[in-house]
Amino acid sequence: MIESSPRCRALTAAFIAASVVAPMTGAARPAAVPAPVPRPLVPLRAATPAALAVRYAESRDGMRAAERMAAGHGDRWRAAMLRAMADPARTFLFFDGRDGGRAAEVFGELPDAERIAVLVPGAGTSLDRYGLLRGGAMRLRQEIGDRSAVIAWLGYRTPSTVSLATLTPGRADEAVPYLRAFVRELGTVRPAARVFLLCHSYGSVVCARAASRLDVDGIVLFGSVGTTAGTVAELHTRAAVWAGRGTGDWTARVPNTRLRLPFATIGFGADPLSPAFGARVFAAGDGGHSDYLRPGVALDNIARIVTGQAPSEGSRGA
Template identity: 65%
Template sequence: MPARPRNSRLRRTLLAALVATSVAAPVSGAARPAAVPAPVPAELAPLWNAAPGTLDARYAATRDEIRAAERMAAGHGDRRRAAALRDMAAPHRRFLLFDGRDGGRTAEVFGDLAQAERIAVLVPGADTNLDRYWRLRNDSAALRRKLGPKAAVVAWLGYETPATVSPAALTTRRADAAAPGLARFADGLHTARPAARISLLCHSYGSVVCARAAPGLRGVAALVLYASPGTGAGDVRALHTRATVWAGRGADDWVARIPHTRLSLPFVSIGFGRDPMSKEFGARTFEAGTGGHSDYLKPGSLSLRNLARIVSGTAPSGRGRHA
């Protein structure tokens, strides 16, 4: 009997190490970019009116913010960041928000938001920032092409994402900080476009952000968790959302090997608990094909096709499970 506490501590330590190793190993070598100075952005009016004229004014204001950040990056000697910001400030690109500090905050629109009948908000995971923004942009553009002209996609990089190889990627703290902003943003979209079907597509650590925001989401029809390490919630009911919750995972995604456990340690909990793909979690599941962790929105993939069908309000193809 006296050996039980010791065995319990040993098990917790081993599980914590296993979680850390499973998350970090596939992407070892990833590093956070050095801080690049950027100006404090001007405060924008709430996103409550998606009339074309109002949106055009907002896009122009954020373009001015990006150009100011470009000048500061160039003055700092970071030519790579300055070139990326110069491209972001191009007249054909449209941002609802921009903040160049702490890795960057953006919300870029693909499609005509003022006329959209379907809106998908992509919420990215770890190691997404201005220096690695191209992947989120490419994914958003691919989804927009698949959805067609009556849809809009918003690439929402609205929080400071954790580095994949870091303690922050193993806890909900960054997600807890990000969740209120995501809920406000989704609420603004719903107020602006009340007749539009809004879906949140939440990749990897982004699924933790969406889960923490779920109780505050209004007018969101679908909450899609893909490549998810877990959510920090035991099941769909614990998310306290009216949205239909979907989960999908590619056959070659390394996140499937993460132990789905949650360890309560002094001052912090590590891990995200039950697998969203499990029957016990209670989400509807969809087929995501054979792709890996970053392949879900790859053109021509089954996962892209099914994600587009969920956003459109139609049943995904394949042998997914309905809750």
């Protein structure tokens, strides 16, 4: 719904602040580091160790090429990071170093996975901040145990943390075909596995916009400021939809509305934790916006959802 109210005026003020700060944050975007065009990947038809070894090797070759280009550009920090990512012990289903970076790293063994959790990150996530996403994926994998896999899916051009793009669904809509294609590939190689999308912050907009054509078992929204949908029914998904928010998360103070301006519609509408939205609300503890996959109530309950257990009781969020 498009509203005109004091809450809309607050959202307008947030937009103005974002527009002022965006040029400064945009200048620091990691897109400035050049990277080669990745070679087309051989389609993955099965999650056999042999087929995955080929895919992982292709991604590793791309990282090494990007490392050489970053070093030639004089960016030693990026080159060192790419060298670490190309370690043979790490496994990536794809990699593209351009424009902030794209990657999908696997934690666990896909050939044996009965449950697969795909982490979809929010604004400001890039190769230069990839460690935060990776750390969360590793901790979640430890929680959900054997015969499971977690995939850190940095598969889209995320918006800068403070920018107009963060307040509109444009970048999410760009991401939709990539997320759908990735989930289809997982369904091809592991058709019996149960797949869950774990969607943080702006990533919840990505998951919601893609939901109607995603064959997944669960969609978990956390730290979400909205999805652009008014209710779970509007997502047109058979998946169970969960939502949680830590009591220390600033997103509780964001107006849950949409405002039409001459150049864009900003805001994401209904609060996913509201009864009217209709999601299954889970306790997320007292953490802040970046704490959901750190040890605590939120991580424990997200792991419980992925493994088919009922979330524990506790703080239901702000």
